[in-house]
Amino acid sequence: MIGLPALYTLAGLVFAGWAAATLLDRQHPRRLRGAAFWGLIAASFLAGDALGDMGNGVLVLALVGLALAGAPGKGQPATSSSEDRAASAAARGNRLFLPALVMPGVALAGTFLLPRLGGLFDPKQVTLVSLGLGAMLAAAALMAWTRPSASAAVQEGRRLAENVGWAMLLPQLLASLGMVFGLAGVGDIVGSLAPLAIPDGSRLAAVVAFTGGMAIFTILMGNAFAAFPVMMGGIGLPVLVLGLGANPVVVGAVGMLAGFCGTLLSPMAANFNIVPAALLELPDRYAVIRAQVGTALPLWLFNTALIWGFAF
Amino acid sequence: MTTLPSLWPLAGIAIVVIGFGLRANPLAVVVLAAFGSGLGAGLSVAEVVAALGKAFNQNRYVSVPWLALPVIGLMERAGLQEQARRVIASARAATAARILILYLGLRQITAALGLTQIAGHAQTVRPLLAPMVEAAAERDNPAITEDERHKVKAMAAATDNVGIFFGEDIFIAIASILLIKGFLEGAGIIVQPLQLSVWAIPTAIAAFAVHGLRLWRMGRASGKAG
Numbered sequence: 001m002i003g004l005p006a007l008y009t010l011a012g013l014v015f016a017g018w019a020a021a022t023l024l025d026r027q028h029p030r031r032l033r034g035a036a037f038w039g040l041i042a043a044s045f046l047a048g049d050a051l052g053d054m055g056n057g058v059l060v061l062a063l064v065g066l067a068l069a070g071a072p073g074k075g076q077p078a079t080s081s082s083e084d085r086a087a088s089a090a091a092r093g094n095r096l097f098l099p100a101l102v103m104p105g106v107a108l109a110g111t112f113l114l115p116r117l118g119g120l121f122d123p124k125q126v127t128l129v130s131l132g133l134g135a136m137l138a139a140a141a142l143m144a145w146t147r148p149s150a151s152a153a154v155q156e157g158r159r160l161a162e163n164v165g166w167a168m169l170l171p172q173l174l175a176s177l178g179m180v181f182g183l184a185g186v187g188d189i190v191g192s193l194a195p196l197a198i199p200d201g202s203r204l205a206a207v208v209a210f211t212g213g214m215a216i217f218t219i220l221m222g223n224a225f226a227a228f229p230v231m232m233g234g235i236g237l238p239v240l241v242l243g244l245g246a247n248p249v250v251v252g253a254v255g256m257l258a259g260f261c262g263t264l265l266s267p268m269a270a271n272f273n274i275v276p277a278a279l280l281e282l283p284d285r286y287a288v289i290r291a292q293v294g295t296a297l298p299l300w301l302f303n304t305a306l307i308w309g310f311a312f
Numbered sequence: 313m314t315t316l317p318s319l320w321p322l323a324g325i326a327i328v329v330i331g332f333g334l335r336a337n338p339l340a341v342v343v344l345a346a347f348g349s350g351l352g353a354g355l356s357v358a359e360v361v362a363a364l365g366k367a368f369n370q371n372r373y374v375s376v377p378w379l380a381l382p383v384i385g386l387m388e389r390a391g392l393q394e395q396a397r398r399v400i401a402s403a404r405a406a407t408a409a410r411i412l413i414l415y416l417g418l419r420q421i422t423a424a425l426g427l428t429q430i431a432g433h434a435q436t437v438r439p440l441l442a443p444m445v446e447a448a449a450e451r452d453n454p455a456i457t458e459d460e461r462h463k464v465k466a467m468a469a470a471t472d473n474v475g476i477f478f479g480e481d482i483f484i485a486i487a488s489i490l491l492i493k494g495f496l497e498g499a500g501i502i503v504q505p506l507q508l509s510v511w512a513i514p515t516a517i518a519a520f521a522v523h524g525l526r527l528w529r530m531g532r533a534s535g536k537a538g
Contacts, residue, residue: 057365089391104430156385176367184321184353252492253511276433276469291470
């Protein structure tokens with residue numbers, strides 16, 4: 001059955017390719033550190049299950065140490081000149097948009113088709129499997145059509161990966177921190193403290209404590225999914241639903257959306273806020289969050305008002 | 313009144329707040345926070361390292377989407393960003409604000425249909441959306457500053473986020489809806505996913521109105537009506 005293990009092998013090979021290309025890049029200012037950084041991520045994908053918990057833990061510490069020492073750094077991946085690109089754009093015109101549609105197209109088709117192919121694909125991993133298939137198809141089509149040098153896929157990927165830099169690791173590491181927080185009982189403690197912030201009997205104060213708690217705890221955890229059980233268990237269910245008779249459907253559905261307003265403001269939500277700033281080569285790491293403040297705050301007020309007005 | 317639990321496991325949260333406030337390297341902040349909360353909860357150093365390693369290994373799927381970077385790079389090598397700029401340069405009706413408002417609406421609608429993966433920061437924002445709005449902003453304001461250029465690109469990423477966040481919850485099989493349903497079920501309250509997803513619609517409309525208005529005003533401020 002094709003599922004996560006096959007994807008991890010593919011991802012491991014991609015990172016191993018970047019490690020090798022970095023090692024061969026004589027103009028890379030931090031060649032060995034950069035190669036070690038990509039190599040360790042490749043090792044995690046290819047052999048993570050064999051390393052054991054302690055081995056993986058040491059691998060994480062080594063990756064973070066390398067990042068603090070300047071890895072992965074930026075080398076000189078071979079790419080086309082801006083003249084080449086302009087000429088290619090002029091010659092190929094709007095057909096250039098077609099490869100950009102391959103990955104979304106495969107994602108779309110895969111969502112509907114893969115679960116019907118019997119036991120061939122892991123039904124729980126349809127999204128990621130579609131992504132892997134789409135990436136391979138699109139890469140093959142682009143190599144066949146534009147005929148760059150054989151190593152172009154590796155070098156072009158490395159060029160973007162070096163732009164993103166150590167921030168690439170942040171989403172996975174934050175998800176791991178969430179698990180360690182869970183193990184340490186952080187959510188339970190916050191959930192037991194949260195009700196203390198509400199004056200007795202005030203409906204509006206209880207709603208604000210709930211939606212505010214959702215937003216703030218989401219900002220701290222970077223993920224509304226981590227905040228939801230905590231705030232719902234601490235305030236939403238005992239105080240709003242059971243204590244004040246609120247409709248659990250409205251409290252649950254809109255409370256989650258109040259948390260999403262927090263995601264827009266959280267540097268911990270690296271995938272959405274920090275990684276794109278790196279991908280777009282913006283000098284301010286928090287530029288995307290700054291652009292979202294003016295949307296997040298009014299929407300949080302709207303969600304708070306929605307629960308206050310319609311849940312009772 | 314129940315007794316308060318030990319607050320030491322919260323040390324990790326304090327480290328996160330202080331670390332991000334000081335703009336320290338986020339990777340280091342995350343590792344220190346894991347140690348802060350782990351040690352605060354009574355784990356040994358070795359146990360924290362092992363817990364972090366186990367969690368890192370289980371969360372590898374989070375980093376799988378990076379395997380799409382070679383495709384994005386190959387498209388850029390062939391001149392995709394240049395072509396996106398060429399198209400916009402000749403379509404004067406396509407202002408930066410209008411492009412982003414259209415994208416916001418499409419992203420919300422497709423996300424509401426469960427198609428969250430057909431766009432994203434690597435797939436569409438970097439190769440297509442950002443070059444398009446940048447080209448439109450340059451065309452309409454040749455004196456654009458570097459700072460304004462960065463703001464427009466940041467707004468492109470922000471628009472993708474707002475679109476997916478406040479569209480996806482209308483789809484009944486999305487993870488967040490299933491989480492709410494599961495939580496309520498655990499408390500003995502049975503609800504249908506459709507009941508929950510209907511309540512995502514008002515906020516989705518508000519998100520389009522609020523963010524769309526901000527985009528329209530951004531267009532007005534740059535001298536060309538959105």
